[in-house]
Amino acid sequence: MLAGVKFRNPVIAASGTFGFGLEYRQIAQKLGGIVTKAITLEPRAGNPMPRIAEVCGGIVNSVGLENPGIQRFKTEILPRLRNLKSRLIVNIAGSKTDEFVQIAEMLEEDQITALELNLSCPNVREGGVLLGQNPKLVKNLTSAVRKRTRKLLIVKLTANFVDPAVTARAAEDSGADAVTVINTLFGLVLDENGQPLLGGRTGGLSGPAIKPFALFCVDRVAAAVKIPVIGCGGIMNGQDAYEFLCAGAKMVQVGTANLITPDRSWKIVRELAVICRLKKSVQFKKVRKARCKK
Amino acid sequence: MLAGVKFRNPVIAASGTFGFGLEYRQIAQKLGGIVTKAITLEPRAGNPMPRIAEVCGGIVNSVGLENPGIQRFKTEILPRLRNLKSRLIVNIAGSKTDEFVQIAEMLEEDQITALELNLSCPNVREGGVLLGQNPKLVKNLTSAVRKRTRKLLIVKLTANFVDPAVTARAAEDSGADAVTVINTLFGLVLDENGQPLLGGRTGGLSGPAIKPFALFCVDRVAAAVKIPVIGCGGIMNGQDAYEFLCAGAKMVQVGTANLITPDRSWKIVRELAVICRLKKSVQFKKVRKARCKK
């Protein structure tokens, strides 16, 4: 249950790590939902190869925004996602507020439950600063999209060089229904000669390596806003998911783990169910208190 | 060589991970230098136990600022560090600008090469915001200390919720001789019941898990300032150290690795020497270019 909408279970496949849901529909249906790879107004080619590097406790990716654009998403992909038995969330990216708004307007299809605004895109107007690093831009963007969509509106926050509690409040104040915390951390990977390994030069760090930081952010954001927090970052198993719930998340997103085995999120659903039953969620309340005392 | 001062080699033991240099003097002497554990004006007890948790690819510590205070540091510890054959850097922490300044004034002893300002302390006046998250505070603090010390002045930056390139510029503009990039990332560790494991509730994440993020920050800061950058974060071996130099650092600090084996930094010195000889540092130039094109 998120902002009045029911989900089969609290585990969602994170954007960019489950394609568009076409490859593993049978898994997608068993999850709480799936978030599509980011969609932009125009098609994007993405970054040059290689796009992925393995690092200690995680991966760094520089896929970039490769996607067919909103038009082809609607004509070629959406129809194939019809009758999906779980919630479909579309991740939207753009470089201008206007692009986000246009895409949002084009996604009024019933089969879509929510839009997730991806704020980790370099913002053209502010010289390399990410949209998501500027609370004012977050506010403007969220309000602008809010006015044009009746879908559930989720804002996906970055914790790179910005306090996500601040941007979360900006999103909340502007009508967001929920926030996803966090996106990847910035990462640079050099090869043995000290040269950048990734085609995109730098990338985004995800996986277990970012889990303690992501938990910190979720805990902090959950204390700062009233809208639900979707926890994300390094969740590899049911225990990890449980910890995010204890830190104050209402639901979780699983990213990197899907790359290892496509049914990993479904395994996490089952593991989490066992743990929650065991703990009878008594712990939840305790933790919540521990957090609030802070 | 850092801001005109010669170091035996480019590897320094990072603050908080080599005590006060008393425990392993024989190793301390072989390094470029050592940074002491943070010193405050008054003695501090630090956080309750447990103070350390192991996580994937790293550790999260909540030691806090346990230290005997500047007075006892001067009377009990400094004399025992006399004739150290490497550079002694004192890490200073405080909750007010004034505290930093007072400590700086008390550390005019010849045996100290540099002061390192630890900006990762919650700032009392700004409601939980870290000193190091606010460029204006960084500016004021650095200027204030700069006026009172002739020592090498190093500012240790945090990359938690702030762009270290921005605070690095603030430090540079205010007379800092170098910046250390980065301190630990925020981290929360929960136990299997979802309860905070650390006595201090939250802590600082260090070790290999933060290396790609730290490299990103070093690369970014090195492009933003002219003063030398000391790279820090997840350096476990010579190759790691080499990568930080390639990313634009002039020297490196080794933290977590010292906890595993006290002579690890010395091993890194030797490994780094081999690598640099092999690569004849041709690579350095190439990388520098790659960076600047960005």
Added chain:
Amino acid sequence: MNPATSISASIIRKTKLTSEIFSLWVKPENTESNPAPGQFYGIKPPDNADLLLRRPISVADTKNDRLRFIIRVTGKGTAALSRLPAGTKIDILGPLGRPAPLVYNKNVLLCGGGVGIAPLFYLARILAPSNRITTIIGVRRAEDLILVNDFRTLGARVLISTEDGKKGIKGILTDLVPRILDKMAEPVIYACGPREMLKKIDEIAGNLPVWGFLEERMGCGTGICYCCGIRKKTGGYLRICREGPVVNLKEVDL
């Protein structure tokens, strides 16, 4: 359809083929898997937080329900796999990717550079009964040669190039290709090896289609992460793990 679930398999035989290359015969538990030539598996290195991702490894042969992988140690993942003794259980995901197209009654040319010859062996075994097969194996040092006799046993003609000149012709694989192609009627070419080699062969082949077995650093191996693209001549990328790994080289920008 790619499988969503990984399977447990036991290493039943491990052999060292050269100083750098080893062969694993594995037996998947409780499943039948019928990979086609060109397909690969994602092999999970032993549990270590440093080795999160699966390693894509082509099927080099099959026997009953057993799979053969031939692996060159190039980094920490393959090194970790090379240390596993027979009897160890490993976690594998597959078969993944689109198979190589099969042909009948053709003159087939297989070009394998280094360990790239491995997936071509499985292809050769399937094609051998109904095609005439010529194989060129190119390696740097004679001691890096693998599978030569296995190909001969299939009835294939085998040519060898070594850079040290100690076996076959002295030179690189692509030196041999023009001479061989000249003498082949309507050849069908399959090639696996470094990008430059594939590129060269494609040039030499002119209008003939060349089926290249491509490699790229992979995230998922299952088509969901978009990490393994190769640029299509018509624009955009195709995913090597999903639309590949075997592609018509005419259609991509190498």
Added chain:
Amino acid sequence: MNPATSISASIIRKTKLTSEIFSLWVKPENTESNPAPGQFYGIKPPDNADLLLRRPISVADTKNDRLRFIIRVTGKGTAALSRLPAGTKIDILGPLGRPAPLVYNKNVLLCGGGVGIAPLFYLARILAPSNRITTIIGVRRAEDLILVNDFRTLGARVLISTEDGKKGIKGILTDLVPRILDKMAEPVIYACGPREMLKKIDEIAGNLPVWGFLEERMGCGTGICYCCGIRKKTGGYLRICREGPVVNLKEVDL
């Protein structure tokens, strides 16, 4: 002085003592190490990015230059160690910490809760020739008992408490302490086990000093990270790895 360099050691014998506890005899290479009772080693679990830190493990015995460790599997590090076969090389750092003070011609009482009895065995072996030793071993289930006969072989009197009542008295270790102490002249007490047990024993002992073997989560084990403090009654912390692990319980706040 704590060593700065770790040493390589071979596991020469591994024995399972109970379902959870195993014993390792290891032989350090190229070094003599003469740990004293109460000291410990930092044992590096096998290479895995998930297991960065050393595990502090007390010396349970020595023989020539060999060291015995008795380890209970409580988490992933000790589990990983328990899976290493004899012959494996492990990386150890030590001896670390301050030894237990030794006494002569005394009535010594050793109180070991669970695997806490392990370091007391080494102490007992050193003290046995010149002291009268009484040992109390407290465990939950009779099958968790270890070292009982070893202590008897040293000539020590051994008393047992089990919570399931299947061996010795039914109850906990501290139930036995008052009765034993009453009958001992000028006893010297050493205790190792859970904090509550140490606390209770210290209370029971009144003015008698109790040498407690303390545990805390450690970062370095060598005194440089300040992660392992215990509050001193006089204020501030002492480092268990450096000023301990054996401390006079009267001086600390348990």
